[in-house]
Amino acid sequence: MATRTVAEQRRQSREEYDAFLDACPSRKLLERLSDKWVSLILVALADGEQRYSELARSVAGVSPKMLTQTLRNLERDGFVIRSIIPTVPIRVDYQLTPLGRSLLPVVSAIKSWAEGHMDEVQVARDHYDIATEQNLFR
């Protein structure tokens, strides 16, 4: 058997998982990350730990149910740590793990991109809507 070059080995390890494949576990993980609330919550935790109620305020419009559910998923996947401080009243802090912090640039980038290109997208939408509307009358 031929010896593989370093480049080939690196290529191999990089393609151990392939989200293009339906059955690959990374597909499910990608879907997880492509969640309505995930990026917002992770970015909200970028500057340090936040309490449950602080997160609820940062991520405006999130329901208690979805906030808890998303946080549990993030905790299970190893992105956040949940710390219960048994004071009265109770206090719960959420903070990013190293793994979560490594994900931060990625999700932060997608949020920033959306904010930074909103105008261009809106222009594109207007053009598209006008064009398709005209087609209706032909």
Add this chain to the structure above:
Amino acid sequence: MATRTVAEQRRQSREEYDAFLDACPSRKLLERLSDKWVSLILVALADGEQRYSELARSVAGVSPKMLTQTLRNLERDGFVIRSIIPTVPIRVDYQLTPLGRSLLPVVSAIKSWAEGHMDEVQVARDHYDIATEQNLFR
């Protein structure tokens, strides 16, 4: 009124949209980008134009309905161009616009991250599941 510094102006323009706010248009755009199929389709188009059927093969498991629906959204938002070549049989090519290409590093990064950290996430999940299962028996 006080003159704003360049840094303040840049900060202002960067925060014209804020996805943390429920009513901000960028919130909806972020949700759009956080779609099950969007990143996969965009990355599939990274190396150049692809036909409808090629895309369907690249993005394994996507139904015709979702492929068309997602492509239409991407077209409307100005990320892809749809070219109909009236041969027999018909041929339809999809390619990225400059705007779509500017989004490519971002969505590509999230897909790569998922593929590159799948093992770590799996370990975290196993730990979490064992820990919570133990709690059930206490």
Add this chain to the structure above:
DNA sequence: CCGTATCCTCCTCGATACTG
């Protein structure tokens, strides 16, 4: 070949009320 149209199911998600 490139879709569209239809049906149908699941399951996400929000609203609300309640509890340790």
Add this chain to the structure above:
DNA sequence: CAGTATCGAGGAGGATACGG
């Protein structure tokens, strides 16, 4: 304060069959 429990509506998304 930090959730949980329950309900219910709606839409996402798959399967299938068909049309241009």
